[in-house]
Amino acid sequence: MPPDIILTPISVTALLRGEIDHHSASGMRKAIDDALNKHKPPLLRLDFSQVTFIDSSAIGLVMGRYRLARELGSRVQVVNLNERYYRLMRLAGLEKLARLTLKEQRLNA
Amino acid sequence: MTPLNEMRMTVDSRSVNESYVRVAVSAFAAQLDPTVEEISDLKTALSEAVTNCIVHAYADRVGRINIHTQLFETGLVRVRIRDRGCGIPDVKQALEPLWSSVGGERAGLGFAVMESFCDKVRVRSTYGRGTSVTLEKQIQGREHNKSAA
Ligand SMILES: Nc1ncnc2c1ncn2[C@@H]1O[C@H](COP(=O)(O)OP(=O)(O)O)[C@@H](O)[C@H]1O
Numbered sequence: 001m002p003p004d005i006i007l008t009p010i011s012v013t014a015l016l017r018g019e020i021d022h023h024s025a026s027g028m029r030k031a032i033d034d035a036l037n038k039h040k041p042p043l044l045r046l047d048f049s050q051v052t053f054i055d056s057s058a059i060g061l062v063m064g065r066y067r068l069a070r071e072l073g074s075r076v077q078v079v080n081l082n083e084r085y086y087r088l089m090r091l092a093g094l095e096k097l098a099r100l101t102l103k104e105q106r107l108n109a
Numbered sequence: 110m111t112p113l114n115e116m117r118m119t120v121d122s123r124s125v126n127e128s129y130v131r132v133a134v135s136a137f138a139a140q141l142d143p144t145v146e147e148i149s150d151l152k153t154a155l156s157e158a159v160t161n162c163i164v165h166a167y168a169d170r171v172g173r174i175n176i177h178t179q180l181f182e183t184g185l186v187r188v189r190i191r192d193r194g195c196g197i198p199d200v201k202q203a204l205e206p207l208w209s210s211v212g213g214e215r216a217g218l219g220f221a222v223m224e225s226f227c228d229k230v231r232v233r234s235t236y237g238r239g240t241s242v243t244l245e246k247q248i249q250g251r252e253h254n255k256s257a258a
Pocket residue numbers: 157161162164165166167192194195196197203204208209210211215216217218219220221240
């Protein structure tokens with residue numbers, strides 16, 4: 001499923017949806033790169049709130065977008081990770097490249 | 110140890126089958142009453158192994174991937190993913206985190222992820238003939254987690 005791209009004057013947010021594996025990653029990659037190249041925003045935000053599965057293809061997806069964003073002078077934030085996704089990203093040392101944040105904890109959960 | 114139940118499936122090495130294998134194996138393993146967490150771990154590891162067959166073993170053609178799943182009374186799930194593709198010349202090097210024989214966006218973390226999300230990973234490969242990866246995951250189950258809580 002292609003991500004929804006949400007624009008503000010200072011950011012591009014890619015709202016990723018469904019499963020991220022080797023099969024689905026290529027379509028997502030293209031949609032995000034098109035938006036990045038077109039808008040060259042100060043900030044690229046990758047939102048994982050609607051993601052239902054990831055394997056190491058998601059690591060490649062984040063790393064590749066980080067490289068392009070750096071060339072264009074954009075910062076990268078990876079937001080709404082759950083504990084599992086966070087663990088996988090840390091395995092790759094992605095916290096050194098991009099700001100990683102977990103899903104907001106519900107106060108009364 | 111004889112398994113309680115076994116399932117064998119063969120799929121073409123097409124990337125669209127990655128999600129199909131994950132769903133089929135996890136539906137089969139549901140007999141052991143795993144937690145959501147345990148099933149997610151198994152799916153992630155399995156996805157890495159199957160993707161490797163598609164991307165590496167049969168890089169320039171479509172071949173067959175055999176997936177053999179065994180469930181044991183002790184709660185153990187064993188999945189063997191086998192291809193008859195190009196094989197791995199140096200398995201020790203292939204297992205090293207961040208090592209990848211191809212560029213692009215492969216992070217070289219597939220085996221590291223399998224090891225992190227399973228209890229045991231075994232790789233056998235003959236260069237030019239194919240590879241077999243065996244994943245083992247101990248399922249504690251939802252009952253266990255309930256009584257532990
Ligand atoms: N089934 C396979 N057949 C042939 N080579 C493989 C297979 N699985 C893994 N490899 C080799 O092992 C390397 C490491 O695999 P992995 O850790 O999954 O990283 P990646 O897939 O990102 O390259 C691959 O780059 C490839 O050279």
